[in-house]
Amino acid sequence: MDDLISEFIAETRESLEELDQDLVNLEQNPNDHDLLSKIFRLKHTIKGTCGFLGLPRLEKVAHHAENVLGRFRDGDLEVTPEYVTLIFESIDTIKGIIDVIAETGSEPAGDDSALIRKLDEVYESDGSSPAPAPAEEAEAPKPAAEMSDDEKAAQIDRELAEAFGEPVMAADAAASPPPEEAPTPTPAPAAEVKAENAPQQTGTPIAEQQSLRVNVDVLEDLMTMVSELVLTRNQLLQILRIQSESDFNTPLQRLNQVVSELQEGVMKTRMQPIGNAWAKLPRIIRDLSMELGKKIDLVMLGKDTELDRQVLELIKDPLTHMVRNSGDHGIEDPATRKAAGKPETGTITLNAFHEGGHIIITIKDDGKGLPLEKIKQKILDNGMATPEELAQMSTQQINQFIFRAGFSTAEKVTSVSGRGVGMDVVRTNIEKIGGSIELNSVEGKGSTFTIKIPLTLAIVSALVVAASGERFAIPQIGVRELVMTSEDSDNKIETIKGAPVFRLRERLLPLVSLTDLLKLKIPAMADVEQDDLAAEEKAARNKYIVVTQVGSYEFGIIVDRVYDTEEIVVKPVPSILRDLELFSGNTILGDGSVIMILDPNGIAKATGEIEASADAHATQQQEVAHSESGDKISLLLFRGGGRAPKAVPLSLVARLENIDMSKIEHSNDQAMVQYRGQLMPLLTMHPSIDLNTGAGEMPVLVFNAEDNKSMGLVVEEIIDITEEYIDVQIEGNHSGSLGSAIIDGKATDVVDVGYFLQSSNKDWFKNHGDEPFASANDAEPQTTNGSGRKAQSGKRRVLLVDDSAFFRNMLTPLLGVAGYQVTTLESPVEALKLCEKGEEFDVIVSDIEMPDMDGFEFAEKVKAQSNWQDTPMVALSSHATPQDIDRGMTVGFSKYVAKFDRDTLLSTLSQTLSEKRTAKQ
Amino acid sequence: MSAQSQIDILDETSDETQELLTVIIAGQRFGIPILQIQDVLGEQSITKIPLAPPEVAGSLNLRGRIVTAIDVRKRLDIDDQGKGNSSEKTMGVVVEYGHELYNLIIDRVGDVLKLKNDTFENNPATLDAVWRDISMGIHRLDGELLVILDVPKLLDSVNA
Incomplete structure (x- = not known):
């Protein structure tokens, strides 16, 4: 032509x-x-x-x-x-x-x-x-x-x-x-290697040509050559590492740099803004809304996010399909929306952004969400699960069924969707390119799909591991973390009838041994007596677990050694080996050796009958169950005298220091140390800790109060940092302790930091007045410095509403130390009673998730009542998703603070209050 | 050592000749059509591939290309005992098949022979079934017999 x-x-x-x-x-x-x-x-x-x-x-x-x-x-x-x-x-x-x-x-x-x-x-x-x-x-x-x-x-x-x-x-x-x-x-078939705003006109030769079209094949060849060059460069560098004194040193460094730049440059030629894959969507949505009589807005964010052309091509269709789905199944017609109290126009939001070598694409709609009952019915109709099984499943788990083949929930087949060839194809296509897809749907509120895909397919970062002397590469995309285990510590691999498992942060992680999976031991060895095997196992005491995630299924791969991470060029496996699902390819390492690349998807499939997405829900369910009883927080565990370990919320600890005992001075009957140009009082939790030894070092937890003043709590030993759901079971009977809770399987004292901050030096925190903090363990409303009394001059009154005693206890001293007068209440209902009584506050801090009335409703009520209408409200939540924040803002919260972010809370409070002052003037 | 350097210059009068590289496995001489050969290698370090068919010895790096090594001995169902001294070095003949490279592991490489069709025989009916699959026929040489390897068939049979 x-x-x-x-x-x-x-x-x-x-x-x-x-x-x-x-x-x-x-x-x-x-x-x-x-x-x-x-x-x-x-x-x-x-x-x-x-x-x-x-x-x-x-x-x-x-x-x-x-x-x-x-x-x-x-x-x-x-x-x-x-x-x-x-x-x-x-x-x-x-x-x-x-x-x-x-x-x-x-x-x-x-x-x-x-x-x-x-x-x-x-x-x-x-x-x-x-x-x-x-x-x-x-x-x-x-x-x-x-x-x-x-x-x-x-x-x-x-x-x-x-x-x-x-x-x-x-x-x-x-x-x-x-x-x-x-x-x-x-x-x-030319690749569109064009700058976004390249001139389009052929007929009007005004702008000079800034882009040219290059055949895709040329680019592909170029990419292959560069990949080879990268490999050769890696080999040279490997040689150089062994012979450090070499004349080649300098030129090789230079070569290294140039190759890296070249690689980057060539990659760039393959990069295209994701907007190119979205170009058709507005039209599709428009036609869809005309055809179905719906009102749909399509919002596209992060259009300029670039990704590899090849990847782009592969996700184009799945994306289009999903947006169509959102428009067709998700968004309701205007009348239904109106009846549900939503704006008539539904919104589909597409968002793309980079995150650590991946592109994240979210497709969010504010439609009706997935119809749970219908999905259940469909599952039963198709015999995918029994009613008993279904009854055991969580909502998320049931929703995952839409990714199965032959599943369509649309009641009627329209020209756009409902033919039952949908989400399973989408999922397969995305997984094919090493991506993953997650679904989050709330019936009546809408659904969000999150797609995670690698930037490029040609060069990936991989972790090199070894099992039974053989090396393998695991693409970094699937690796969540590495854990070292040893037989003789708490971090050991346990077995249930031969199946290895590992306790990872109080969750049981299923494990696969790479040696067993790949049958790396010669068959003859398998017949060796069990005892010998056990002995051998013991010899290799330290094993590593590569915690891997496929979709939402998390599992660990047991390996003997972990080497380095390396940038590798994925080459397809020879056709002879195509049937081996455990490998996604092979590559040549820097030292010239050939290495197989493990495919986490394949391993997940090979590790059992468990369908990947179905399995995740045990975990999710567990988490849901937990979040009902409280929030997970990071705790610092330490020994500080007495037998029980102690815990303190990590967020309250400013720093951990080792303090030289000889530097401790005494003044005014108080042990202190010069720390960062200031005197820092030192305290202990138990008389058994002697601050006068004058020798050695001891760990100190440094807590910050306002005005850069700090307090040091001298402890014996720092044990660990753990994430736990705090549930104080036995309330503290002595000052300095909030009570006992089970943490890491042991009875642990939860430390009342406020007590120590306050007792470290009464003058230190002048604002506070002479009264000690009330340890607000009872749920009765109480006001520090006396209930109902008008606030003292200069003191800002804060109303803290949170159903969790733990947080009330944690925040009360914190806010008190910062110079606020704090009233704590267990529920918004009580708060509203106070409001009726005519109590006044400068600012209200409220939790969002509460049993009787949630924070949103509370805010709406407050804003509707005349008394507290003008009182600024700060939301406090551990689940600060953008949607939550939006909702919070709508109902009247002026700020949204994450629950454990102490500094932000304090700065937000002072900012809010100063804004309020300014507004009044 | 490249295959080319080993070609004996024989007379090129007949067009019904076939050039074969002879290789020796467990004392038996085999012929591989020279046009299919890319390279002849000494002993290489080979990365084992777990779960692969037993004939696949592993893969190796040949100047930046990944080559799959095939243990021809295994494919031919020859006992390892026949190999004699196990420390004896092996060699490899690299062939290209379906745009992929394979390294056929053999004991050692012999001469390149140019053979006329008049010494050619079809596979004898009594030939071992395994061998019959991968043999294109036999050449009667002085004092010994040469089995011509059908490389595509050999590789296909590993594949299947």
């Missing part, structure tokens, strides 16, 4: 895609004049080029559509959905013709007169327009006075082009193009 025609096809397809998007925008902002001009220009360019290339049918359609657009632009025709649909129709016709030209090289025969008539009707409607241009006189020039500058320029171009072009066309449009119209020639 003629280069010129191929170029035209590529350009036009691009323009058409742009047109799609722009028209949808136009429909929403009919008065955007710039947009209108742009659309007009695009269409005009298409028309102009068609004429030049001798494609009369295309030209005619484009021309008549342009006429209508012209009237939009001149402002004498209103942009209505009907008209836009008509323009879309013309674009579709053009697309159809282009597709045929791309295949056959010439325009197909056909009749577009119906469309043209419709276009003309619109063009001619509503009086004041100039005489209609009959179809055959497409080129009838308008009087110059009526033309815009744009048009004039284009007209001149066209005339010029025709002057050059006519004789060429006579020669069957096969001859070489006129010189100024000949940019880089390209074969048909």
Whole structure:
């Protein structure tokens, strides 16, 4: 095919895609004049080029559509959905013709007169327009006075082009193009290596050419060569590592750098903004909403996020499918939405961003969410699970069924979805490129799909591990963490009837031994007596666990050694080995050896009958159960005298220090140490800790109070940091302890930091007054410094509402030390009672998840009541998702603070209060 | 050592000749059509591939390309005992098949022979079934017999 025609096809397809998007925008902002001009220009360019290339049918359609657009632009025709649909129709016709030209090289025969008539009707409607241009006189020039500058320029171009072009066309449009119209020639399937804002116009040569089209194959070859170069570079560097004194040192370093830059550069040529994969979506959503009578907004964020072309191609269809699904299944029709108290227009939000070598794409809709009952019914109908099994499953677990083959929940099959070939294909496609997909859905509120995909497929970062002397690479994408275990410590691998498991942060992690999985021991060894085997196992005491995640299924791979991470080029395994599902490829390491790349997906599949996504739910269920009883917080465990270990919320600890005992001084009956240019009082929790030994070092937990003042708590030994759900079971009977809880399987004292902060030096925290903190263990409402008393001058009154005694206890001293007068309440209901009584506060801090009334409802009520209307409210929550924050803001919270973020809470409070003051003045 | 350097210059009068690299496995001489050969290698360090078919000895790095090593001895069902001294070094003949490289592990490489069709015989009916699958026929040489290896068939049979 003629280069010129191929170029035209590529350009036009691009323009058409742009047109799609722009028209949808136009429909929403009919008065955007710039947009209108742009659309007009695009269409005009298409028309102009068609004429030049001798494609009369295309030209005619484009021309008549342009006429209508012209009237939009001149402002004498209103942009209505009907008209836009008509323009879309013309674009579709053009697309159809282009597709045929791309295949056959010439325009197909056909009749577009119906469309043209419709276009003309619109063009001619509503009086004041100039005489209609009959179809055959497409080129009838308008009087110059009526033309815009744009048009004039284009007209001149066209005339010029025709002057050059006519004789060429006579020669069957096969001859070489006129010189100024000949940019880089390209074969048909060209990669669009274009800068985002590259000039699109062929007909208007204003901007110089800043991009050129390069054949995909050239780029692929280039990438392969660079990959090889990277490998060779790695090998050289490996040699250099062994022979450090070498003349090659400097040039090799230089080479290293250049290769890295080259690699980056070549990768960049393959990168394309994800917006390219989204270009079709606005049109799809628009058509969908017209067809289904819904109102849908499509919000696209992070369009410029770039990813590998190959990856982009592979996720295009799954993405389109999912957005369609959201529009079709997710968003309800306006009436239903209204009835549910939602805005009539549903929103689908697409978001893309980078996160640690991956691209995260989320597709969120505020529709009806997944219909749980229907899914259940469908599962039963299809015999995918028994009613008993179903009853045991969590909502999330049931929702995962939509990723199974043959599953569609749409009640009726529409032209867009509901054919039952859907999410399973999406999931397979995404997993094929090493990605994962997660689903989160709340019935009635909407669903969110989160897709995680690698940036590129060609070069990946991998962890090199060894089992039974053989080395393997595990792609880093699936690796969550590494854990070292040894037989003689708490961190040991346990077995249940031979199945290895590991306790990872109070959860049982299923394990697979790479040695067993890959049958690395020679068969003869397997027959060796059990005792011998056990002895051998013992010899290798230290094992590593590579905690891996596939989808939402987490498991550990037992390996003997962990080496380095290395950038590897994934090469496909030879066809002889294609059946081995455990490997995703092989590669050559820096030292020149060949190594197999393990496929976590394959391993997950091989490790048992458990369907990956189904298994995750045991964990999720567990977590749900826990979060009902409280929140998981990080705790620092230490020994500080007495037999029981002690725990303190890690968030309260500013630093851990080792303090030289000889540096301890005594003044005013108080042990202290010079610390960062200040005197820091030192305390112990137990008389058995002697601060006067004068020798050795002891660990000290440093707590910060306001004004950079600190307090040190001297302890015997720091044990661990752990994440736990705090459930104080026996309340403390002595000062300094909040009570006892089970932490890490042991009875542990939970330390009342407030007590120590306060007792370290009474003058230290002057604001506080003389009264000690009430240890607010009882649930009764109580106000520090006396209930109901008017606040002392300068003291800010804070109302803290939280159902968890632990948090009330933790925050009360904290806020007290910061100079606030704190009232704590267990529930919003009590708070509202206080409000009725006429109590006043400067700021209200409220938890969100509470049993009787949640924080959102509380805020709504407060904002509706006259008394506290103007009191700023700060939300305190451990689940600060953007949705929560949005919701919080809507109901009247002015700030949203994560529950354990002490510093932010304090700064937020002071900021909120100063804002309030300013507002009053 | 490249295959080319070993080619004996024989007379090229007949066009019905076949150039074969002879290799020796467990005392038996085999012929591999020279045009299929990419390289001849000395003993290489080979990475084992777990769970692979027993004939697959592993993979190795040949100038940046990954080559799959095939233990021809295993494929031919020849006992390891026949190998004699186990410390004896092996060699490899690299062939390309289906755009992939394979290293056929053999005991040692012999001469390159140019053989006329008149010494060629079809596989005798009594030939071991395993061998019959991968043999294209026999050449009668002076004092010994040469089995012509059908490389594609050999590799396909590993595949299956």
